[in-house]
Amino acid sequence: MNEEIGTLRLGAGDNLHLIVGGEHYRIAEDDLRTLLFHGHLVPITMTVAEEREDGAIVSETAIVGYAAVNAAGRAVKIFTVAGHFIVPLVSFRRVATGEAVSAPLFPLIPEGYP
DSSP states (O other), X not given: OOOOOEEEEEOGGGOEEEEETTEEEXXXXXXXXXXXXXXXXXXXXXXXXXXXXXXXXXXXXXXXXXXXXXXXXXXXXXXXXXXXXXXXXXXXXXXXHTSSSEEEEEEOOOTTOO
């Protein structure tokens, strides 16, 4: 039973955005190249904005997970603080190159679990 729980889409500056529930994560354009062409792990980041007492807004970028191509080379596994997800590599690549508008993220269930 595959139930869509998140969305992958291309954003401004060719950054890849992951929308999971109310959370918004990002994979930078340079990291996309590293993931797709070399198969290396890449960080997933999130921007957190906070308002100070004096009214100034401060934003920080934090690494909140990582993405990697699976051992078979057919899917991208995404690990974040919101959970673990998987997307077929062909769908991931189509979104990253702009051929598709979006792709669904599916929950990644570890082997051995029902």
